[in-house]
Amino acid sequence: MQIKITKGTKRVNLRLIDSQTLHVSVPSYYGQKDCDMLLRRYREWIDSNSEYLRAKEAKEAQELHDRDGEILYFGEWLSMSKLAKEHNVRNINDMYAELEALLRHFCASWAEQMQVSYTSIQLSKAQSFFGICTFDNRLRFSRMLVFAPKECIMYVVIHELAHIRYKNHSKAFWAFVERFCVEYKQYRALLRHNAWLYKALLRRHSTCLDFAI
Numbered sequence: 001m002q003i004k005i006t007k008g009t010k011r012v013n014l015r016l017i018d019s020q021t022l023h024v025s026v027p028s029y030y031g032q033k034d035c036d037m038l039l040r041r042y043r044e045w046i047d048s049n050s051e052y053l054r055a056k057e058a059k060e061a062q063e064l065h066d067r068d069g070e071i072l073y074f075g076e077w078l079s080m081s082k083l084a085k086e087h088n089v090r091n092i093n094d095m096y097a098e099l100e101a102l103l104r105h106f107c108a109s110w111a112e113q114m115q116v117s118y119t120s121i122q123l124s125k126a127q128s129f130f131g132i133c134t135f136d137n138r139l140r141f142s143r144m145l146v147f148a149p150k151e152c153i154m155y156v157v158i159h160e161l162a163h164i165r166y167k168n169h170s171k172a173f174w175a176f177v178e179r180f181c182v183e184y185k186q187y188r189a190l191l192r193h194n195a196w197l198y199k200a201l202l203r204r205h206s207t208c209l210d211f212a213i
Helices: 033-041 042-068 082-088 092-114 145-146 150-164 171-180 184-206
Strands: 002-007 014-017 021-026 069-072 076-079 121-125 131-133 138-142
Touching: 002 033, 014 042, 021 033, 033 042, 042 184, 069 082, 069 145, 076 082, 092 121, 092 138, 092 145, 092 150, 092 171, 131 150, 138 145, 138 150, 145 150, 145 184, 150 171
Parallel strands: 002 021, 121 138
Antiparallel strands: 014 021, 069 076, 131 138
């Protein structure tokens, strides 16, 4: 297992990134002996959770293998030939172009209804977020959204537009989101549930731009 130790934090924190990667954050005064003692203390927790993650990763890999030859396009698994014939999409860049067009449409439409104004829209390769609104109201959306249902994409757009008015996740923020997206909890849960899949697909397609049709 790869163990990465970061010093300078106020509290001790152990985080398994995956079954083979452990991030450990400790205060600056921690020495090597302290870190070794910490790892021994939490060995049982590390072993049990890494085993859980190994099983989860194996299951996820099998699910992806079972879908070999298909592409997840806005929440629907399609054969590559069907994607080309019915949607005129022949490579991953075509998919991203469709996503960007949809995002621009959603942003313009919902910004008008929500009476907010954004600065710009940009697609990102990020895997750590689906959408983000900067302090100066620039909107960035992850390419992962091309795999998500359009209803979930709509929720992400509304969520980020709401941050133009509320730069936090206060009760007022969520009430504002719910005003325009009543079922936001359902879409949010679906995105979280499928995040592993969208990340895996983004990594897979980043190494192969063209589909074999």
